[in-house]
Amino acid sequence: MSQIEANRMALVDEPGEADTLIINTCGFIDAAKEESVNTILEAVEMKKRGDIRQLYVAGCLSERYRSDLEKELPEVDRFFGVTDFKAIIETLGGSYKYELLGERHLSSPSHSAYLKISEGCDRPCSFCAIPIMRGGHVSTPLEKLVHEAKFLRELGTKELILIAQDTTYYGLDLYGERRLAQLLGELADVDGIEWIRLMYAYPSRFPLEALDVMRERENICRYIDIPLQHADDAMLKSMRRGITRRATEELLGEIRTHLPGAAIRTTFIVGYPGETDASFQALHDFVEEQEFDRLGVFLYSQEENTTADILGDPVPRAVKEERRDAIMELQSGISRRKNEARIGESMRVLCDRVEGDFVVARSEFDAPEVDNEVLIPLDDFSGAPPVGDFAEVTVTEATEYDLMASKRR
Ligand code: SF4
Numbered sequence: 001m002s003q004i005e006a007n008r009m010a011l012v013d014e015p016g017e018a019d020t021l022i023i024n025t026c027g028f029i030d031a032a033k034e035e036s037v038n039t040i041l042e043a044v045e046m047k048k049r050g051d052i053r054q055l056y057v058a059g060c061l062s063e064r065y066r067s068d069l070e071k072e073l074p075e076v077d078r079f080f081g082v083t084d085f086k087a088i089i090e091t092l093g094g095s096y097k098y099e100l101l102g103e104r105h106l107s108s109p110s111h112s113a114y115l116k117i118s119e120g121c122d123r124p125c126s127f128c129a130i131p132i133m134r135g136g137h138v139s140t141p142l143e144k145l146v147h148e149a150k151f152l153r154e155l156g157t158k159e160l161i162l163i164a165q166d167t168t169y170y171g172l173d174l175y176g177e178r179r180l181a182q183l184l185g186e187l188a189d190v191d192g193i194e195w196i197r198l199m200y201a202y203p204s205r206f207p208l209e210a211l212d213v214m215r216e217r218e219n220i221c222r223y224i225d226i227p228l229q230h231a232d233d234a235m236l237k238s239m240r241r242g243i244t245r246r247a248t249e250e251l252l253g254e255i256r257t258h259l260p261g262a263a264i265r266t267t268f269i270v271g272y273p274g275e276t277d278a279s280f281q282a283l284h285d286f287v288e289e290q291e292f293d294r295l296g297v298f299l300y301s302q303e304e305n306t307t308a309d310i311l312g313d314p315v316p317r318a319v320k321e322e323r324r325d326a327i328m329e330l331q332s333g334i335s336r337r338k339n340e341a342r343i344g345e346s347m348r349v350l351c352d353r354v355e356g357d358f359v360v361a362r363s364e365f366d367a368p369e370v371d372n373e374v375l376i377p378l379d380d381f382s383g384a385p386p387v388g389d390f391a392e393v394t395v396t397e398a399t400e401y402d403l404m405a406s407k408r409r
Contacts, residue, residue, distance in 0.1 A: 271317075348363070
């Protein structure tokens with residue numbers, strides 16, 4: 001988007017206002033593929049009606065299924081893969097500007113921005129098509145990331161959310177060793193960045209020294225997202241996760257010791273081939289014991305060319321849904337108890353937006369989109385809601401997934 005702007009082409013907010021539409025697709029699991037295809041079909045209709053002149057499709061779905069899509073969707077003018085930025089700009093009639101290192105056009109509100117620290121993945125997870133689409137792990141050099149963080153700060157960013165397919169691998173390809181701890185420390189030094197949040201931390205061979213930096217630096221959130229996928233040893237082995245239940249429990253113990261009070265977010269897959277009632281029960285017991293702060297569940301999606309593909313998809317969808325619902329019901333009780341324990345607590349929140357009569361904010365324990373929100377009555381701010389800024393609040397009420405709070409006077 002920054003390249004498009006530098007070439008004196010305008011970005012617009014509404015598809016109908018555009019001359020050219022570029023759809024960035026996802027090809028990760030069935031639900032994402034379906035959403036991508038439906039979005040392309042809507043755009044094809046717009047092109048047929050003459051609302052837009054050109055239609056391009058880019059991203060993972062296009063990388064993975066380009067030749068099929070070219071046959072099925074001749075109305076699309078051109079398909080691009082995941083790294084074809086230069087080709088996109090040149091097709092639009094511009095020239096790629098290499099000097100725009102680290103410059104970005106933010107599509108998220110500027111106070112909170114994602115920082116992608118590497119691309120691709122070297123792990124062998126059996127169910128996952130991401131390495132097929134995005135290739136092996138390529139870390140972005142540390143100095144480039146610090147430069148990008150400073151650039152984002154200039155745009156008004158206060159919260160940096162570190163993402164990658166696998167953030168704990170950071171540095172191994174580039175420096176021959178894991179450098180997540182150093183990266184966190186150098187980003188924490190960037191003036192004006194008040195929250196740094198770590199997402200997608202793969203559990204196997206977790207760089208424990210990163211936890212020390214997270215504890216020592218005040219502007220790193222007491223929060224970690226660590227996708228565990230399962231807790232039954234046979235499932236973990238078949239999934240090729242490189243970790244056992246015991247080792248996972250030890251790691252969670254280390255996180256809780258090094259980062260007391262931190263919120264731990266995780267995600268699981270249910271209905272993986274061979275998941276018996278007993279292996280699901282092991283997962284259910286694990287969730288009950290560990291009492292995660294935040295949790296999401298995906299239904300297993302069989303993906304072609306992954307190593308799990310040959311196992312088929314024997315668990316019926318209804319059983320997968322039942323298992324997901326059982327875990328989410330268990331988690332909703334855990335989450336409610338944890339939220340209720342916060343009533344009366346004072347906390348600093350980042351105000352994301354105004355919705356109806358409330359300012360919708362987040363605590364350091366919550367990532368945008370996926371986690372809890374803190375709702376504060378708009379009246380508390382006497383007509384001047386601090387959207388994009390921090391506020392000090394006291395928690396007054398709790399539900400399963402959200403908190404109500406009032407502004408501290
Ligand atoms: S670590 Fe994540 S992205 Fe990499 S193969 Fe495993 S699930 Fe896929």
